[in-house]
Amino acid sequence: MKTIICHHCDMVSKVPKLKAGYAAKCIRCGRVIAKNSLCDPSGILALCIAALILLIPAFYFPLISIHLLGITEGANLLQGALMMTSNAPIVSFVVLFCAVIAPTLLILTITFSSACLTFNYHPPYLPKILKITRILIHWSMLEVYMVSLMVAIFKLMTYADLYLGAGFYFFGALLMLNMTILSNYNNHDYWERYIHG
Structure with a gap:
């Protein structure tokens, strides 16, 4: 033991x-x-590659479209964060960082470390990647963004017609993949594999 x-x-x-x-x-x-975990690094690598494929449509396709007074306007995740730049720049940056930048970097770092361990490649900078991954886990907040989006949808339903866009479904799939990756990823286990591998 x-x-x-x-x-x-x-x-x-x-x-x-x-x-x-x-x-x-x-x-x-x-x-x-x-x-x-049920997934070894190769399984997590496969999940990460699927998540990376979903990142672009999840962030760039419209999440919801709002129809009000004869005008239909759609917005994606990036537009939603950037719209607040002039009124609330700090809130805009936090949303952009926690909902876009941190999750993207987190998936990239887990992908890289999983690939290294899967193919038995141990570069000298892998420990730094593992440290960054551990920090990013606390800043990736896709689920918080989804909850706030659902609250906004329920509040706006009484004022306008809302239509879910393709981005909403891609974002939901990305959220499920992200939760699966994080529930199976173990930073300590990766360190053990790096040291003893």
Whole structure:
């Protein structure tokens, strides 16, 4: 059995061998300290490639179209963030960073590290990529954007006719893929594979 330190409360625990799909939790704070994901790096790489393919239509196709007073106007994710630049530049930047830049960079870094481990390639800068990935996980907020979009849709339904665009479905598929990737990705496991591989 190996020992591991909980990143939340610094409790040192012994981690038993875990079956695929199981996780070990800290006995003090209850946070997950280790997990044996169902997907290995090659599986996560496949999911990441699918997510990268969905990024462009999810960000550039219209999410919703609003029909009001005889005029129909569509907006995609990037337009929605950039429209706020003149009135609320800080909010615009936060939305752009958390809903577009951070998720894109996160998928790219996981793709790169998964490819390196899948093909047994260990470049000297891989540890930096793994550190960046760990930071980006906290800043990627596709699900928060989806919740806020759904709230906006329900509020606008009483004032105008709304039509879901192709971008909404691509964004939903991207969100599901992103959640699947993050639930199976284990930064600690990638470090172990890098050190011992």
